[in-house]
Amino acid sequence: MQETALTRHPNALPNDQTAPSNRSIVLVGLMGVGKTTIGRRLAHQLGLDFVDADEEIEKAAGCSIADIFERFGEYGFRDGERRVMHRLMAGARQVIATGGGAFVDAATRALILAEGLAVWLDADIDILVDRTAKRNTRPLLQTGDPREVLMRLAEARKPFYQQAHIHISSNRSPHDVTVQSILGALKDRMTIQPPVTNGNSNAPVEIPVNIAGKPYTVEIGAGLLATAGIRLRPYLKSRTVIVTDNSVAGLYLVNLDRQLKEQGVDVSHIILPAGEAAKNFTELSAILSHLVDRGIDRADAIIALGGGVVGDITGFAASILRRGCRFIQIPTTLLAQVDSSVGGKTAINLPQGKNLVGSFHQPCFVLADTAVLDTLPRRQLLAGYAEIVKYGLINDAAFFDWLEANGQAVLASNSTERTYAIEMSVRAKAAIVAKDETESSGVRELLNLGHTFGHALEAATGFSDALLHGEAVAIGIVLAFDYSCELGLCPAADAVRVRHHFKSVGLRTSLIPWLATSGEALVQYMMQDKKIRSGALPFLLAHGIGQTYLEHTVDLAHVTHFLDKALAS
Ligand SMILES: NC(=O)c1ccc[n+]([C@@H]2O[C@H](COP(=O)([O-])OP(=O)(O)OC[C@H]3O[C@@H](n4cnc5c(N)ncnc54)[C@H](O)[C@@H]3O)[C@@H](O)[C@H]2O)c1
Known part of the structure; x- marks a missing residue:
């Protein structure tokens, strides 16, 4: 009889129930268990990209894993693996197959557990021996009898693999059956969606921005700010700083601050004066000093909550702090949602002109809550609308036709036309950048x-x-x-x-x-x-x-x- 057992691990992480659906799925487990084949099929089913971490390590090192072991030892290999996993986890949601020892490394394991969904693929030793015998190029199997090595590794690594969010035991099941088991387990977790509080139960639109080496997702939807804590958590370490302005702070800061604290994140804020004049060296310097005082480092992500002004100066600060830390955009104006929060242009102004000092620095995540536009003054809303029209005029005549028919609806409160227009604009910008x-x-x-x-x-x-x-x-x-x-x-x-x-x-x-x-x-x-x-x-x-x-x-x-x-x- 085929055996495909699915069990939830009792020691799952405290945030287990709220693991959001935009996390990468990371397959962990011993060599030979089928992570690559199953990972590829799983990615296909989910419409995601698949990446084999070992292949990425080989590409980065310019030689085979066996060569890396020979030249740098296991320590050197794990070090490279850690760096590659950081890069992969910072990217867009995908399915990642890891090498057998990746999850044993404390830093890599912590990263995967904090930012991904770890799936432990497990099988009996006999099966692993059969499978690895077919392609016995693995360095750790060269060191003795493969069965003994595999048994020793299974014993030693079990306490680590057991920490994965999901445990799938595949044994002799066809790979497609195992894939279905994983899909079932993922569905279980992903149907536990955070509540949407504005009565609009539509799931957010997720738009990938596929910039080479630094892809990210833009989430668009009405009411998303109500669940920002959960949505942002995968991108944050233990602390963050929210940069906002004094108009937006009065409307949305307290709520965001509370949600992040509920997620166990240590939060502080910087509140800029509202308006273009804040994009200057004095405010930049104040932001940087605060970030340094708070101990923000490269692994941390800071948050820009506001319009294009807040996004531009926060992004620039993030790009130069310790030669670059991560940042998240929560755009609150229409202009920022359709334009400035996506694409990574950051800047401050000089007396000689606008945006003369700046950098290209991509956010790691953009959360666009269309409901916050209801508090935006009409004049600001119209200013943002001009940028929406721009996308039709550049290269999408059909979108301009649609805007001619639906412009007033786009400007109306919380309409589906508004969300559609923002989505079209972000897609257009994402394609260009x-x-x-x-x-x-x-x-x-x-x-x-x-x-x-x-x-x-x-x-x-x-x-x-x-x-x-x-x-x-x-x-x-x-x-x-x-x-x-x-x-x-x-x-x-x-x-x-x-x-x-x-x-x-x-x-x-x-x-x-x-x-x-x-x-x-x-x-x-x-x-x-x-x-x-x-x-x-x-x-x-x-x-x-x-x-x-x-x-x-x-x-x-x-x-x-x-x-x-x-x-x-
Ligand atoms: N980086 C880019 O690619 C890019 C692209 C376009 C524009 N920009 C820059 O963006 C800036 C303009 O951005 P903007 O138009 O968002 O201006 P802004 O950031 O000054 O915001 C406009 C005003 O609206 C207020 N506000 C913001 N959100 C609100 C809300 N939800 N409810 C009520 N009030 C709210 C702000 O406090 C501010 O007073 C310019 O500096 C421009 O250079 C950058």
């Missing part, structure tokens, strides 16, 4: 549609509340389309549609009448743009809706003339 993380191949630049004109307008208004970033982007996009028409690149009808849509939702589409500036002054501001290479400023122009491209040969004298005309009208 995955291709060009550091804006170096001309792909990510597409996200700057409307930003060259927009930044000049922001500069002309002193980066003040007179013109919010998203408002400037909306006017900038209209100018980019009008200018594309002027150059004969874009049908006039498309430019009219763009202008009309922004107007229809209540966004300004023309240069501000009281703005005492000139085409020349605006072009001078543009020359501060970070996209400038050897004095040439590339422009985002359009052949039509959904057909944005990067143009390197724009004549700035012509742009000056165009802007003078726009200002005069």
Whole structure:
């Protein structure tokens, strides 16, 4: 009779019942038990990637495991394994097969138990002897009689394997049966979802951001902040710092702080003044000092709770603290949810211009609760909406069509249209930044549609509340389309549609009448743009809706003339 026993270990961790569904599944157990084959099939069933930790170690070392043992001994191998496991566990959710000794190493075991779902695959020694005899390249089996070695290892490692969250005993079962057993056990655990408190029982949308070597997940949904403690726990060690601003703090800080404390995390906060002015060296220095005083190190993750300002400065602080610690984004404005929290651009401003000091540093997790947008002032909501429209105009004409029909619904409180628009925007941004993380191949630049004109307008208004970033982007996009028409690149009808849509939702589409500036002054501001290479400023122009491209040969004298005309009208 086939035997496939499934047992929950009685000594499961205290957080056992709340292990969230976004953890990687880590197969542990003795060599020969089938971790790789079963892991591959399990990953296929779950629609996840599969990774074999031993293969990753070999790739990193540039030689076989047998060679690593020979040259560096078991100690050297475990050290490499620890580093590889850290990298794998910091990545997107996947199925990971580990080497037989990985879970015996205290540091690796602690990491897997804290951040993953450990599944102990177990089988009788006879079966293991049969299986390992077929591929006897394992260094530890070269040291004596394989049966004796396996028995000794089984005995010595059992107390460690027993600590896994799930125990599956496969024996002679076909691998597919074992996979079904694991799926059943996982389902058991994953149906224990945290409560959703706003009455909307929809599961969050999970969007992977597949940036090479540093993938992460964006979770989007209404009411997610109510369960943020559980959702964030896998990314946190024993302590964290929440950076927020004084508007957001009054609304959401106490709740988040309480939840994290309930999860056993030691939390402190830094509260910045609300608004763009906080993105400066003085606030950065205060954040860094606090992080150092609190003993935050590279393994810790700090939390940005707020809009783009909080996200940008917190991300930058995380990128330079001890040459880089991890951070989590909890974006609370529409602009931050659809744009700034994803993609890893971090920055502060200088008196000479915006975002002039910064870095590319990806968050390890983004939690976007769409319900918090209900407390956002309408003007801020509209500013964020401009960035949503941008994604349709860049390369998704069908999404722009949809926005024309559903724009007002997207702006309405807690609508499914809003969640959909945020999801589409994050997917669009994730796809672009995955291709060009550091804006170096001309792909990510597409996200700057409307930003060259927009930044000049922001500069002309002193980066003040007179013109919010998203408002400037909306006017900038209209100018980019009008200018594309002027150059004969874009049908006039498309430019009219763009202008009309922004107007229809209540966004300004023309240069501000009281703005005492000139085409020349605006072009001078543009020359501060970070996209400038050897004095040439590339422009985002359009052949039509959904057909944005990067143009390197724009004549700035012509742009000056165009802007003078726009200002005069
Ligand atoms: N890193 C990037 O890729 C990127 C992309 C776009 C913009 N940005 C940056 O983002 C910044 C603009 O971000 P923003 O528009 O979110 O501005 P913001 O962070 O200043 O937030 C706007 C205002 O809304 C308040 N607020 C935030 N959440 C709230 C909520 N849920 N309820 C009530 N009030 C709330 C804030 O306190 C603030 O007063 C700019 O500095 C811009 O340069 C960065």
